[in-house]
Amino acid sequence: MIRSGIYVHIPFCKRKCYYCDFNSYANMEDSFFSFKKAIIKEIKTRKEELKDIYTSVYIGGGTPNVLPPSYIEEILSEIYGNYSLSQDAEITIELNPGLIDEEKLKSYKKAGVNRISIGLQSWQNNLLKAIGRIHTVSDFIENYGLASKYFDNINIDIMYALPNQTFEDFKETLTNVIALKPSHISCYGLILEKGTMLYDMYERNEVKPADDEYELMMFHYGAELLENSGYRHYEISNYALPGFECRHNKLYWLDLHYLGFGPGAYSFVGNKRFGNIKNVRKYIDVINNDGHAVDDVDELSLEDQMSEFMFLxxxxxxxxxxxxxxxxxxxxxxxxxxxxxxxxxxxxxxxxxxxxxxxxxxxxxxxxxxxxxxxx
Structure with missing residues (x-):
């Protein structure tokens, strides 16, 4: 049974991908240690906020594996010490290829992580470069092989409707990913978000997005191929082998409660959705002073709650x-x-x-x- 969840936001990355509008920042290594101390304090301070059995923890970003693995161990240890997790809780961490090594994987395993999500996005190096990814296809293949030694529950993220992506590119990506037999595949269409580098390039007519008909053709092809390959299409953009649906993501779609820790992380408790300060250094300062850093509160009316329940x-x-x-x-x-x-x-x-x-x-x-x- 899915109950409440915990989201941990790691706001750092090696380099910001051109399509990314998440709250993430490159070149902030000097803040890693103070961030770790602050988020641990936030986790401890808010332990009475939502008393429940937690069935999932999700560490996302940004790129969580830019942090020293010992920091992830400490963060999870603080969660285990202050929150009641179910015995079979799903503990996920997002990882970017090119920054995965055996030491980190062993550390995550030791810390209780039992599910990893790897952002491949495309099987073509020219497309990876065009969207600002730091890894190559060979990096991904090497990293996936290493990860599969330690974890049997692995998600791979892929994207379609990328600028200059051909239908054959997408077919090659899907075919090669399916051949690896990951337990879960997330397949997203590119959305050009204002404020991203890719959107700015679009505004300058430097890139052309896929038209709606072409994007829909890719979606249908992907859904059919994945289902024919044994993956259950359980959510618009998500596919899983039997028994491997992502518990944490399902709690969002089931409109259940969750706590979010870290800069820009959102929580949902009762009829309130509230988010933390986004600026990393400001978040650290406020947490050190107050123990919490809520910056945005949205109190949902009954009508709002019913609407969200339906469209989620x-x-x-x-x-x-x-x-x-x-x-x-x-x-x-x-x-x-x-x-x-x-x-x-x-x-x-x-x-x-x-x-x-x-x-x-x-x-x-x-x-x-x-x-x-x-x-x-």
Missing amino acids: GLRMMDGVNDNDFKERFGKSMFSVFKDAIYKNMELGLLVKEGDVLKLTSKGVDISNNVFEDFLF
Whole structure:
């Protein structure tokens, strides 16, 4: 059973990827130690905030493996000492190729990590270079081989609709990744986000994004190939072998509670979603003074909560069960969202199977349009 989760944000990276809009910074090695001390203090200070059994911990970034591995051990040790984790808790760390070595893998294993997520993105060196990745394909192959000696639950991230990516490029990436038989594959379409280097290049007409039809063709090809290869398509962008769905990501889509530690990390407790200060040095100073660094609080109305429950849950291929909605809100989603549901069923975008409402294949293609109809 999935319950609450913990997210740890490591805001450092070797070099910022051109498409990345996450709260991450390069060339801040001089802040590693003070950051480690601060996040450990935050973890300890907030231990009474959400009393529950935690079924997952996710260490993301940035690039967590730029830190000395002993820092990851200390952070996890602090979590274990202050929070109640289930015996089978999923403990994930994101890793970037080119910065993985045996010492780090042994350290993560010793610290209780049982799932790793490796960001490959593409099987072509020219595309990796074009999006600002620091690794090569050979780096990834070497690192994956090393990681598979220590971990049997490995996710690989890949991207499609990259600038100048051909359909054959994407097919080669998928085929080679499937051949490695990772337990989980995340397959994302590129989104050009304002404030990223890639978006600036787009504004200067230096790169051209894939058109919607071409991107959709890639998505359909990927979904079919992955499903035919034994991977269950359980969320719009995620595929897993039986028994290896990502527990931590599912808690977000199930609209469950979580605590977020680190600069820019968000938490969701009760009806409040709140985020920490993003600036790393300011975060460190405020934590050292106060023990917490909340900078942004959003109190969700009942309508907001019901909307989020629907559009997050509909991202999963299993859809939303009305019994779960009733248990949370005391009323049926089929009455609260009667008009939105009827409209999208008439359009062939949603289908009702007993108490469950889910996207159709056509609905998945334009899911954001469907989700908008569930906003009040």
